[in-house]
Amino acid sequence: MSAATKRIVVFGGNGFLGSRICKSAVARNWDVTSVSRSGTPSWPTVTSTPHPPAWSTSVSWERADIFKPAQWIPLLSNADYVVHSLGILLEADYKGLVSGRENPLTALSKVFGANSAHQTPNPLDRKPGDRQEVVGGKQQLTYEMMNRDSAILLAKESEAAGVKGFGFISAAAGAPILPGRYITTKREAEEVIAREFPQMRGVFFRPPFMWDSGRAMTVPLAAGAAAASTLNKATGGIFGGFLGAAAIKPLKADLVADAVVEGLADERVKGPVEVEELERLGTKGWRGNMA
Template identity: 30%
Template sequence: MAVPLRKLFVVGGSGFLGEWTKRSSRRHGPTTPARPADSPATAWQSNVEWVRGDSLRPETYAAHLQSCDAVVHTVGTLLEADYKRLVKAGSLCQAASGLIKSTPTTASVTYETTNRDTALCVADAAAQCPSVRSFVYISATDFLPLIDRRYISTKREAEVALIRHQEFRTLIFRPGFMFSDQQPFTVPLAQALDALGRLKRAAFGLVSRTQPLVASGLGTPPLHIDVVAQAVLRGLLNSKLNGIVGPDGILELSKGFKPEGPLESP
């Protein structure tokens, strides 16, 4: 059963997945994301109301939640480093710069605050708004090699806390590594992960392309962020959908949609 989606509140709207969620949702109704003041506006943004806020400070955005039907939380970090510099890198040298410029002294850039606490703060604020019927949290299916296990443990902690909310329907999307041809460094990394995953699946004689392998994200194929964004919107429009949506569910929801660029999903 389809439900109307009149206004969507995207947390992290100027980030990696947030941008694509807004673009994909433009035909469904107004969107209220956060955006840096110096970000240039484009034609598709005419249906977007921009809000500058801090996820950990509800007073900076709570008023804008009042008229929204759903919230999509896209804030997260794969590394406790300059991750935005990493995903926007156009070369390996630029990517290495993002890794080197780690900020351990910056308390806000931690797995706990970024992957968990921002979602819980926004959810608590959304729970005070009767108009909010759905809350989407972008989680992950598993941890990746060489990535701190706190990356996935903080996401699981957020999931448990969000599901306890009875004020709205909670949808938890668990994609594998997400990539986009608009974020150059993510493409070769996705290709490498996909190739390694195929080799490992062949070695273990596995058929499913989305089955986790030996506690490693290598068993889950990378997903284009357009595919994830489409799945999120279709999930919000389906009132019968609830709880956790894994890689297979994401592909099923986005069926018929093919993004431009390499590594298109089947």
């Protein structure tokens, strides 16, 4: 690895977007580490093939729990960039719901409950380098825990490790089927990271609905979102407040991934990155990767 090679650590790097961020960084010849609870991706869930793609051999697939810092703090050493690509859409155990392990009424009550209990200690109260577990045992994950507190925890340790740029995968807006806390916890994370860690360049990527032909179910959903976006524009945006992200033009997941890597590489990019800027950065990054 040459002295000029950048090093990026992607938390949630085995997911739908996270794996594509790793792929884009590999295309730039960066040193890439993915951190997730399961390590290597389940390829059929993130791509159109069950076989690992060629680029995946250039990624170090590490296993760690975001709420157990002792497992991942050493991985931040000498990192130029860290990306938080973790989060949940639904607080219910949707896998358990689908498989029948969880009662449907119980699951739905978790999704649309007024306010789930906040089980995570304030990440800002932790001392830099403290490796004590943040939470223990099997607990129901909440928006506050995953969308907000885990991001603040990672940002705090990243700044302490001397990381130059911190990328947070936020969201363009909420959606009618999701509780309002989904998007409010994302925005709270952005605000706290920007305020508390000014020495580290924070970039808050706000993608809309993302699609990829390798995940077949996203294609018709993207088509519906595109139609809703066109209708919303034609009517002067009157449906935007109700439809949320469903009224915003969807983007291909690979384009968003290229935008994340390009945005981190460009020191002029800072703060919230909206959909239009994501398109610009993604196109620029794609062209750079093809050069």
